[in-house]
Amino acid sequence: MPAGIKAHVRWCSVISALLLCACASPQRPLPVNPSGTEHRERCRLPFPVAPARFINAIEAQLPDGKKMTLIGITVIDPGERAVRAAIMTIEGLLLFDASTRNDVITLYRALPPFDGPEFRSALLHDVQFLFLPPAGEPQQYGIVNNGSSICRYGLADGMTIDVIVHPDNSWELREYKNGSGSTRTAKGAAAAGGLSGTVVLQGLQPQPYRLQLCPITAETAKPGDAR
Amino acid sequence: MRPQGIHIMHHARFIAVLFCAGFLCAGWTDSWESIRKESAKVSSISARFTQTKRMKILASPLVSHGTFCFKAPDSVRWAYDAPVKSVLLLHQGTSRRFTQGHSGWTEDAGIGAAATSVMLQEILLWSTGRFTESQGFTAELLAGTAPRIHLRPRDSSLGKIISGIEIIPAPDRPGMIQSIIISEGAGNTTTLDFSDVKINVPLEDGLFRKP
Numbered sequence: 001m002p003a004g005i006k007a008h009v010r011w012c013s014v015i016s017a018l019l020l021c022a023c024a025s026p027q028r029p030l031p032v033n034p035s036g037t038e039h040r041e042r043c044r045l046p047f048p049v050a051p052a053r054f055i056n057a058i059e060a061q062l063p064d065g066k067k068m069t070l071i072g073i074t075v076i077d078p079g080e081r082a083v084r085a086a087i088m089t090i091e092g093l094l095l096f097d098a099s100t101r102n103d104v105i106t107l108y109r110a111l112p113p114f115d116g117p118e119f120r121s122a123l124l125h126d127v128q129f130l131f132l133p134p135a136g137e138p139q140q141y142g143i144v145n146n147g148s149s150i151c152r153y154g155l156a157d158g159m160t161i162d163v164i165v166h167p168d169n170s171w172e173l174r175e176y177k178n179g180s181g182s183t184r185t186a187k188g189a190a191a192a193g194g195l196s197g198t199v200v201l202q203g204l205q206p207q208p209y210r211l212q213l214c215p216i217t218a219e220t221a222k223p224g225d226a227r
Numbered sequence: 228m229r230p231q232g233i234h235i236m237h238h239a240r241f242i243a244v245l246f247c248a249g250f251l252c253a254g255w256t257d258s259w260e261s262i263r264k265e266s267a268k269v270s271s272i273s274a275r276f277t278q279t280k281r282m283k284i285l286a287s288p289l290v291s292h293g294t295f296c297f298k299a300p301d302s303v304r305w306a307y308d309a310p311v312k313s314v315l316l317l318h319q320g321t322s323r324r325f326t327q328g329h330s331g332w333t334e335d336a337g338i339g340a341a342a343t344s345v346m347l348q349e350i351l352l353w354s355t356g357r358f359t360e361s362q363g364f365t366a367e368l369l370a371g372t373a374p375r376i377h378l379r380p381r382d383s384s385l386g387k388i389i390s391g392i393e394i395i396p397a398p399d400r401p402g403m404i405q406s407i408i409i410s411e412g413a414g415n416t417t418t419l420d421f422s423d424v425k426i427n428v429p430l431e432d433g434l435f436r437k438p
Contacts, residue, residue, distance in 0.1 A: 053284075053285075055289060057311045067334075073282070092291075092409070092417035094415050097282070109411075212329070
């Protein structure tokens, strides 16, 4: 097999392994103790309220403990619920660039193995999950037993998202399918120095994976930048 | 196997080509023959580099810094200091990539590991000044008062990844490169600017073994 083909096969294997890594077990929904509207307001804390641009180092952990690191660029416009996301290598090769608004995906660039429709949809879903608050108002809000604020959002597709903000302003997002175990979770440190903290995203279904986002820069974006 | 595999291979080759091409041809670019002749005299290279990435999604360029080292016959160290600490090592036929994360230096099992083995082959090719023998790119030498080399992908599939490369030798420093501009299309470019270039200085083998 030519060296270049071998290289590609190994590269694709890494991506496949990334999607297969088992990193966490599904979590059950926490009971919500209804409480004051201040808890509903605290649930907005993890999400930017204005157009913003984030550059992160993305550390992906593989099933055998090995890691790969890429650079992610994300532009979000909460008002339009629009997201644009790009992934590049540390050496500067742009691997993926796409945006989504009103569930319409626009693909600008996708190199293999990032060029499959499932990948682009899943990636943009992850970005929306992390950077945009769930659509609509929470069906329930209040506190959980440890005193953290919680808001529970029911989505049109039958999914449920819990936004949990702890007393120290660190936060968690948990996505459930039909009230069963979590399908996707995220944990974020409190913002510091103008940068949001490190975020760990774990997808659990249909195949587990883990991504750790370490902030490089965060800045205000202009309306329309996310298109 | 889909042709995309070739794309990745060519990108890896292309990166390697850029570094070596830049250092080897600048300042004496009258002919390919003179490049080949002069490149044979290079036993080592050490330089700082600044990588400037421009994309539509960015409001301002993303700038990275690092150090590039080459030691004949087959050792390369390509190290980024910021914004992400990363080291790409090629030594005695073995390629490894490390990234510094929360738990210290860890070996990267991903893109770097696969690509570097291909990069090594291209580095060796270009280290001997054989630009025109690249399987991925055609090379055009533009001599004159502002000499430069244009590299263009040989096939359209590679052209979807890299639309072109421009290598600009330093006009006042024979043997040195000023800039390399990589175009990916749609206004996306990566510019590499080199500084503090040192040729034929002693470089310890340990540099090429671990971060």
